[in-house]
Every structure is written in C-alpha cells, then in structure tokens.
Amino acid sequence: MRPGLNDGGVMTYTTTTITQKYHDAIDAWQQKNFPELELLMKHWDEYFKGVPPFQLVAKVGEVKSEVIEVGQYTGKKRFEHAKEMVGNAFFSARDIVRAQASTELGSIQQHRLTLDKAVSDKGKFAVLRIMAEELRHAYQMFWVLDQDPTWKKPGLGDVAKQTIEELLSMELGSHVLDAFNIDFNDFLDNVTYATVIDLVGKYQLEMQQVFSYAPMARSMGPMLQEEAFHLGSGRKLLKEIGQMAARGEGDYSVEDIQRAMNLWYPRGLEMFGNELGGETAITFGFKDKSNGTAQGEYVEEVRGVIRNVNVGIVQERIPRISREDAHQLIDEIERGGDPRKGIKPEDLVSLPDNRFFRKRGPEEIIFQPYDVSGQPITRQGRLLSPDEYLQYLSTVLPSRFIGSREYNKYVDQMREFYATR
Template sequence: MADTTRKTLLPAKYHDAVVRWRDTFIPDYGFLLDQWDNYFPNKPHFELCAYYDCSVCPNIEVGQDQGKPKFTSAGQMNQEQADHLLKAVKAQASTELGSIQQHRLTLARAEHEQDQVWILRMMAEELRHGYQMFSVLLDDDWKSVATTSGEDMVEEVLNMRTGSHVLGAFNIDFDSFLDNSMFCAVIDRVGKYQLEMQKVSAYRPMSESMPPMLREEAFHMATGVAPLRRWAEQTARGAGTVSMGMMQEAVDKWFPRGLDMFGDERGGGRNVKFGFKPMKNGEAMEAYIQEMQGVVDDINERYVRARFPKLARAEARNALKKLTDGDAFEGLQPDELITLPHKRYFRRRGPHAFLLVDRAGNDMTDFDAFRKEMGRVQPDAYVVNRDYIDYLEKARQVATGELDQVDAVRTMPQLSRVGGACPCSNAVRWVVPESNGNGAVAN
C-alpha cells in the first residue's frame, strides 16, 4: 500500500459480523491464507480492513460544485445529492457481497487448484470491498437522508442472498466454473469502470476508497481472463474441456448484464451534475463495449495462433481480420470464433429493455420465434433458471402490450426491507420498487 493510505477497522461488533458472514460464505478462507505464499509470494497478506488513499484530488472535479473542496460528510450535501450517494454506496456494498455468494456455488468445480485459489483471493477482496462500503456508511451520519441507522443498513446488506441483491447480474446463480471465469472477465470489468469513475467522487471518503479497490479489481479481471485464454488455446489444439461455443454462450449470458449495470444509457446526468462521476451512463457503456471487444479479440487471436502454430503473430492477426470480415481461413469458419452480442440484445434496462431483439441486434416480431432464438443462444443450464424465465415472461408481456416497457423495467425486483427490523431477520426480499432510479454500480 502507498504510504498515503490510511487503514481502519470497523467498530468491533460490525467487524465481527462481517467475519461471521465470511465464515458462512467463504468457508475456504483459511485455505486461502495457508496457500497465500505459494500462489502470491510477492503480495502482502490479505487483511480484512478499509483502506483510504488520502492522496486523491481534494477538490470536486466535475459538476455543479466543481472546484469546491470535496464533501467529507453527508450533512454538507443537499438532500437529493446525499440520497443519491447513499443509494449508490448501499448498492455497491450489496454487489460486492453478492458476487461472493455466486462464486462459492461452483468454486469447487475448478479444474486446477490455482484457479480456485485465485477465485478465493478475489472473493476475499470482494468482501473487503463490501467492508470498505460499510466503513463509508458507518463513518458518517446519514440521518438527513436515511430512516434506517448505519447499523440497520449494514445488517440489511449482510442479510441479502442471491435473488435479493440490488442489481440483476448478482441475482443469477452460476452453473459451472465457466461462469466464475466469465463473470470476472465481464462483470468485474464493469466494476473497474464504476470504480474508476467514482475516483472523482465529490464525497471524499468514496473517492479515497477507490484507488485501493481498483488495484484489486485488476487482479479480478485477470482471474477471469486467464482460464478463458487457456481454454481457447486448449480447444484449438483439440484438447481441454471448454469449447469456444461454450464460452460464446457464457458471453451471451453475461455481457448484456454487464451493459445493464451501467444503468439506462440515456441517464447518468445527475451523477455528473452532483460530482459523483465524470461520465454519463451511455459514454461509459460505449467505452466498456470497446474494451470487451478487445478481450474477445485477444481470445480469438490466441485460438487462431494455437490452431495454426506456424503462423507468425502478424499473420495470425491478418487471419483473424479475414475471419472477422466473414471469410473462412484454412478451414476455420468465422462462426467458430467468439463475438459480442449486439448491445440491444437481452437487455433489462434502457431503451432496448425487454424488446424482442436477436443477438445481431435485429428486431423480431414473433414472440415464439424470439423464445426459440433465445433458447438457441443461451446456455442450456441457464434457460431453466428462474431469472431467465422471468425475463422471457416480461418480454412476452411487453410484446403483447400487456405490460408497458417502462413498467417492465420499473418492476424489476429490487432490494427492500420488509416486515420490520428484527435484528436476526432475513427480511430482505424481492419486491416491486417505488422507483428504479438509474444508479449504476458494480463489483
């Protein structure tokens, strides 16, 4: 850690609550610590704590308050600003913990111990990110905008389970270890964009939280991409267990969720106005799409080079260019490579939400044809999932006019506390929200 970094712990009772949560959802945490020096010999040991990088820009960098000193407490902001920020912090905390619950389902199915240990480290770091957001919540007094105390907000997040998290991508169960890898490569990358943007946050504790989280996020993306590259090279040589087709299906499952996490592409203006982010949702999403295209190109290039090992790198690039232009190369067909689905495909937020659109981005008119097309594209294990079935039903209702598109988006299940504030309750459920906002966060 840089010497401008301040390290803090939560008050003991909250720290202990997070440790108990960790014991439940990362039961292999002890194994990770035992293996740490074998797999990460040059990395300092993991610590469950909050880090604040005090070297961030002290003044507000964008929006209506640009140039003024950053806010150090919620009370310095206007009500709307503080409310917007509080929602973002809570949602961020929820996604951090949400991904741990997803990863643990299929962690044991990794091919190699190294893959498992990398995922375990990533899970521990996500827990630290959640802890960081708890620290941001508990260090301030939110009573100007919150009816619940910091204590209740932390309890609320710790009680969430897959199915009750704020953002859709964190409510989808993993079906195989391929999901662990693709999630890190696709969804954690959205996280990187969000953290990068929040580095400018007008709320100084948020801004100071970002640099250490971003350093960890880079590792999470590598955790995802490394097995994808390996599988591409293995399958090109006729070996391995994961084909390009399987990776394609996983891209088609997760990439639309990544896009949704930016929020409605027409929105995000308030984040900029309030000084919380430098870009609106649509701008950030376009940059992300470009970066994801680079990830896909890299995997394809590795596949081509492994399939034709005699090709020099430049020749492999030329072959790849030919293939992406739609021509075959030495018996390799263009459709054997991975492509990104169109940004209109399989969306749940924004102008394309729940529309009948095929993966090439074309409108479809017949729902049954759309359902078949979806079933053809999406992984078999996923199409029997509640999440997928709910999506299809909503798309059908929008197509028939039974449900307005805006209502379909608005009625996406959201986090809410129901049934009182019993300290041991699991009273956080899927409910229809009062307002869906356009907040965008990630892991």
C-alpha cells in the first residue's frame, strides 16, 4: 500500500489495488464505457491544476473508532471479515456494496450519453472528472469484495466473484436503483443529476462511515472527499444555467430546469429507501440514521440548493439587488403566489412535493395522482385515473423522458399496482 496525503500533508489514506484479473476486467469495462478517460488525463492540468491526477486505485482511509458505533453490536470490535457477519447481515452488507458499485457504474453510462452537449468545455471536463471518480468508487467497492476471501462461503460459492461479474455486466435499465437507469437526454440531466442524485450519495457515504464491516467503513472517507467536487460542480452549473435562462440566453429555460427537477428529485427521495424504514441497517451497524431522518435532512438541503439558484435568477432579473433582498423577495413570491417586481412564481424553480411522481415508498403515496405541489388531482369529484395522471405527467416532466424505457417501466409498474387493487 502507498500512503495518500491531504493538502496539509497529513496522511488520510493508503492506496492499493485489487487482484489483477479484476483490475483488468474493470479496465476493459472502462475502455468500452468510458474511453474519454484518455481525453481527461491529457487535459487534466489544464482544468484541474494543482489537483493530483486521477489514479484507478483503492483508497483505504481511517475509521473514527475501532469498535462498532451503532446497533446490536455496539462496543464490539468492527468485523474485519465478511464471515463474521451472521445471517441476514452478511447478505445485507453484500447488497449495500452491490448497490453502491452499481450507482457508480450506472452514472458513468448515463453521463456519457450527453457529454457532447455540455454548455462549456469547463462543464464537460467537470463531468469527465466526475465520471473518473465514479469509476474509482466502483473500483473501491470491488476492493471491499476482493480483499476478503471470506465472501466465499460453503453452499453459496464465491459471492465476491459473482457480484463483481454481475456488476460488470449491468447496462442502463438493469442497475439496482431506478435513478441509475434513466437515460440522459441533454446536459441539463447531467447537471441536475450531479446536484440532487449525487447529494443522496453524500448522505449514504456519511451514514456508512460507521459501517460495522471495517473495509467498508475505511472506504467512506476518501469517497466523501471526492464526492464534494461532484456536488459543487452540479450546483455551480445549475446556478449558471438558471442565470443564463433569466437573461434569455443558453439552451434551457427556467421551465426546463423545473421539469428536470420534477424528474430527478422523486428518484433521489427513493434512493433512501422507504422513509418509514431503515431500522435494520442501524441494527446491523451499517448506518447511523433511519431512512426518514436522512431523507428529511436531504430535503432541506435540496431546498437550499434551489433557493440559491433562485437568488441567482432574481439577481439577473433585478440588477444590483442584494442577496438579502433577493431572499426576501423570493419569500414573498412563494408565500403569496403573486408576481412581485416583475417576477412571477413560474420564473423561479420550486421544490416538488415529496408525494409527487413516487413509485416507491409508503403505500399511500406510490402511484397516486399528486401534483408537483402535493395536492391530489381530481376531476368531477374523483381522483384522476392512471391514464389521466400520465397525461398530467406529460405536462410537467421533460418531453424526451415521455415514452422512454424508464417511463414505460413506470407505466407498467403503475398498471400492475392498480390491477392488484
């Protein structure tokens, strides 16, 4: 292992590699799914001067405590080997590692679809760096599986080998979580995704720093450090796109931004799992917050991100207005629903209600005809039928999403849901 240093010269992690056959396998995956890595490396210093160049390695960080911090094993030494996790804990840990790796590989496949539609070269190379770091995060999850021979169990076979091979075979449409199967149609998808979907990733990594399985816990710190760039890039680009829209420039309008948010935010909410659950992960010592608690914090952070975009929009529309006055103006528009100083509610981006466009979660909200503000939509005193709700969705979601593979999957799941009622 080689030591890794932070900007202050303090050791924060060591680096290592995985078994050569798996290293070669992920390298071959990269050549097929991310050949633009070569372009990124060629221009790295041009766009990221002073940042150490990308390396495909595992980074093994430190843990806050050598003992398990939450759950039924609190106070006991962390598990160094998978075989120490008994019963469902073994499979639950494998499922979390599998899902994490799937998100990393899926996001690369998604981002690549619209790289050439970037709003600027700087934006394009920011996404290329995000893709490279997602590749390293997948590699990190492979390390979690590969470094521990006890993932191989009698009667189950080599769980690590099976999982890695399955992950490398996944295409868009077959990844574990819904958000990572949606095809990008334009660069606004790249940006909105980096803003709201990568933010869920930050919450998961933070919660998993307590992971009772030590190799997973040691992986979280370095991944979190890299995730900060992803979030910062998404937020900066989203604000810039909002400001350009306010000036009547660029390829996207405020309505386009709103529709993109309407698409991605519900899938981000669902990445936490059912908001009424999550206790099992706490019991096993895998996370330190329930789904609902983490999701609630996420909602407030996204609300703040959208507010920052709106402040930028207002400052473009009303030159020389202070941030404080812009905040006050937005508060008044959101409270009253009326135009103020020439700015209408639809000139700003709003946060969709948590019940809108949900396919997973509490039964009382999934596939129900809620509008973007969380109101049940009725017609002649009755709730909209599934077909009528689909018609409504076509007016508030990106037009290119309607009729896509994942849209059709949503339609099929909705029809199946109502067929059993």
